[in-house]
Amino acid sequence: MNENSRYFIPAPGVGSVLGDAELAVLGSLVRSGESLSQGPWRDRFEQALREHIGSRYALTVTSGTVAVRLAVHLLDLAPGDEVIVTPQTFKATADPLLAPEVTVRFCDVEPDTLNVDVASFESLITPRTRALILVHYGGRPARMDEIMRVARRHGVRVVEDCAHALGALYRGRRPGALGDIGCFSFHSSKNITTLGEGGMLTFDDPEWAERIDRIRSNAADGVFVPSPLLAGPYERAEPWMMWAGDSYEKECLHVRHPGGNATLSEAGAAVGLIQLRRLGELTERRRWIAGRLSQTLAEFPHVRLAEVPDDIRHPYHLFTFFVRPGHGTSRDDVVHALEDAGVQVQVRYFPLHLRPEWRGRGHRLGECPVTERLWFHEQVNLPCYPSMTDGQVEHLVLALKAALGGTSSYEEARA
Numbered sequence: 001m002n003e004n005s006r007y008f009i010p011a012p013g014v015g016s017v018l019g020d021a022e023l024a025v026l027g028s029l030v031r032s033g034e035s036l037s038q039g040p041w042r043d044r045f046e047q048a049l050r051e052h053i054g055s056r057y058a059l060t061v062t063s064g065t066v067a068v069r070l071a072v073h074l075l076d077l078a079p080g081d082e083v084i085v086t087p088q089t090f091k092a093t094a095d096p097l098l099a100p101e102v103t104v105r106f107c108d109v110e111p112d113t114l115n116v117d118v119a120s121f122e123s124l125i126t127p128r129t130r131a132l133i134l135v136h137y138g139g140r141p142a143r144m145d146e147i148m149r150v151a152r153r154h155g156v157r158v159v160e161d162c163a164h165a166l167g168a169l170y171r172g173r174r175p176g177a178l179g180d181i182g183c184f185s186f187h188s189s190k191n192i193t194t195l196g197e198g199g200m201l202t203f204d205d206p207e208w209a210e211r212i213d214r215i216r217s218n219a220a221d222g223v224f225v226p227s228p229l230l231a232g233p234y235e236r237a238e239p240w241m242m243w244a245g246d247s248y249e250k251e252c253l254h255v256r257h258p259g260g261n262a263t264l265s266e267a268g269a270a271v272g273l274i275q276l277r278r279l280g281e282l283t284e285r286r287r288w289i290a291g292r293l294s295q296t297l298a299e300f301p302h303v304r305l306a307e308v309p310d311d312i313r314h315p316y317h318l319f320t321f322f323v324r325p326g327h328g329t330s331r332d333d334v335v336h337a338l339e340d341a342g343v344q345v346q347v348r349y350f351p352l353h354l355r356p357e358w359r360g361r362g363h364r365l366g367e368c369p370v371t372e373r374l375w376f377h378e379q380v381n382l383p384c385y386p387s388m389t390d391g392q393v394e395h396l397v398l399a400l401k402a403a404l405g406g407t408s409s410y411e412e413a414r415a
């Protein structure tokens with residue numbers, strides 16, 4: 001049995017909704033007898049993704065984790081390089097930086113949005129800084145215009161972790177086309193899914209596209225030159241040349257990545273294409289729920305909620321608010337009251353610099369004071385996902401009022 005089932009409103013394990021259209025396409029794929037790898041569905045899905053995001057390339061892979069890993073690979077980091085990363089995100093955003101011998105600096109966040117604080121980012125830049133890896137927290141786009149201005153001035157590349165941000169708009173453009181590289185996840189819990197697992201990289205550089213396409217389909221990413229050795233003896237066309245491809249024509253000077261298999265299956269791509277068409281409707285449902293929650297929270301003076309300006313569209317992958325300390329009811333009181341009312345609360349995410357792997361590399365409490373204060377004392381994330389019923393939303397509204405409002409119980413708030 002699902003451990004969440006004791007909750008009337010579980011935290012979102014499932015971020016999307018699948019229906020008859022997805023079932024129909026899967027049925028036809030199963031009956032087709034065609035290969036279910038590297039076929040027309042992936043091409044169609046990637047074309048639709050390029051058009052949606054507005055990037056020159058969109059390459060699907062098997063997960064968001066793989067996407068971020070490959071993005072870090074494209075940065076070609078050398079020992080001694082420095083990378084700045086936000087600590088307020090899922091661990092997969094920063095984990096690829098545990099492997100190379102680089103110095104990682106954790107950048108603090110804005111107290112209302114939990115996105116990268118531009119001043120903190122700029123203060124951490126040194127002549128060795130090569131990149132910033134940020135997340136659009138909960139789907140709300142970070143301050144990309146300011147961030148890119150600072151990054152360009154210092155020659156710093158920007159990787160956007162867009163795992164939450166599908167459906168978002170920033171000044172008329174899409175996350176994933178705002179920095180240098182975008183990374184997306186189509187995991188079951190995200191805004192749309194490619195049948196449970198999947199991911200994508202977006203960018204504009206054709207050389208990067210070639211490198212990622214090789215790596216994801218079991219070819220090495222290396223520095224290749226025409227072969228001086230083999231060209232001579234085989235000038236005549238031989239039948240085997242057809243099967244050898246470029247294997248005998250090239251010389252590899254240096255292997256950057258051995259390659260692997262990160263191919264998104266045809267089933268995943270076909271479902272993803274249908275899901276992408278549903279994205280508007282799924283996002284509207286999230287936004288409607290977020291609207292009800294924001295309206296409810298606005299009544300309480302000891303609650304802080306970020307304003308959302310007109311030039312961004314927040315897809316509410318996560319719905320977040322803050323309990324001001326020193327007003328009687330603490331964040332922990334609110335969470336306990338919500339849990340007692342059957343609402344599962346997960347405070348996302350434990351500050352990354354305090355995880356054991358990063359403490360083992362010398363990172364310490366106090367490094368990102370805003371991130372720490374919010375996570376330990378103020379932040380609450382509420383369930384907000386498209387499959388929530390109207391009844392669940394109204395239950396959540398009442399439970400919130402009871403938890404925040406001094407009404408002694410959920411029953412009283414209901415009355």
Ligand SMILES: *Cc1c(COP(=O)(O)O)cnc(C)c1O
Nearest residue numbers: 063064065090092093163185187
């Ligand atoms: C989910 C998530 C990932 C990883 O995606 P997977 O597809 O689960 O591997 C990376 N970054 C963030 C911010 C995420 O939320």
